[in-house]
Amino acid sequence: xxxxxxxxxxxxxxxxxxxxxxxxxxxxxxxxxxxxxxxxxxxxxxxxxxxxxxxxxxxxxxxxxxxxxxxxxxxxxxxxxxxxxxxxxxxxxxxxxxxxxxxxxxxxxxxxxxxxxxxxxxxxxxxxxxxxxxxxxxxxxxxxxxxxxxxxxxxxxxxxxxxxxxxxxxxxxxxxxxxxxxxxxxxxxxxxxxxxxxxxxxxxxxxxxxxxxxxxxxxxxxxxxx
Numbered sequence: 001x002x003x004x005x006x007x008x009x010x011x012x013x014x015x016x017x018x019x020x021x022x023x024x025x026x027x028x029x030x031x032x033x034x035x036x037x038x039x040x041x042x043x044x045x046x047x048x049x050x051x052x053x054x055x056x057x058x059x060x061x062x063x064x065x066x067x068x069x070x071x072x073x074x075x076x077x078x079x080x081x082x083x084x085x086x087x088x089x090x091x092x093x094x095x096x097x098x099x100x101x102x103x104x105x106x107x108x109x110x111x112x113x114x115x116x117x118x119x120x121x122x123x124x125x126x127x128x129x130x131x132x133x134x135x136x137x138x139x140x141x142x143x144x145x146x147x148x149x150x151x152x153x154x155x156x157x158x159x160x161x162x163x164x165x166x167x168x169x170x171x172x173x174x175x176x177x178x179x180x181x182x183x184x185x186x187x188x189x190x191x192x193x194x195x196x197x198x199x200x201x202x203x204x205x206x207x208x209x210x211x212x213x214x215x216x217x218x219x220x221x222x223x224x225x226x
Contacts, residue, residue, distance in 0.1 A: 050079025158202025
């Protein structure tokens with residue numbers, strides 16, 4: 001398949017461009033879920049600060065679940081869209097609690113955890129995560145890949161931009177649909193590093209505005225250049 005061959009070339013070129021790959025430290029899956037939710041429509045530094053504030057103010061997810069939406073909103077305000085994200089956090093915790101209580105799954109006496117997903121296959125875990133209101137394909141994929149060590153392939157703005165410019169993802173394909181599309185094209189063992197390399201490359205070289213095409217190592221196949 002021509003497109004798969006192009007992807008393998010991209011993988012090899014980016015691996016050569018970034019020869020030293022270090023996987024992220026695996027967070028607790030519920031922590032990863034909330035952090036990724038906070039990262040929606042904001043940058044990493046602000047979302048990390050909002051997450052830090054949340055974890056500093058509340059001792060546990062039980063306390064967050066019992067807190068008022070306004071209190072959560074005020075705590076995460078630095079991350080932007082605080083009213084919407086506070087409601088989503090409350091909803092996420094409620095759904096997870098109901099799931100664990102119905103199956104008598106508690107962790108240290110608490111129903112607020114996602115440990116049960118460690119024992120499920122990727123499709124089943126994905127189905128549960130995306131069934132939660134406010135959790136889309138990217139957020140689910142981040143939890144699957146970074147916390148549950150399952151071979152998902154999150155597509156953020158950097159990944160999407162580069163793969164569209166390369167002509168791999170059709171320009172009119174919605175990003176939500178692109179997740180499933182890309183899974184069929186990338187070998188599971190290549191997904192983690194390829195995802196991280198694309199994000200780094202998007203931040204450092206292939207910018208949304210004024211990309212540094214002069215030093216780009218994948219420009220020969222880039223449609224943005226043509």
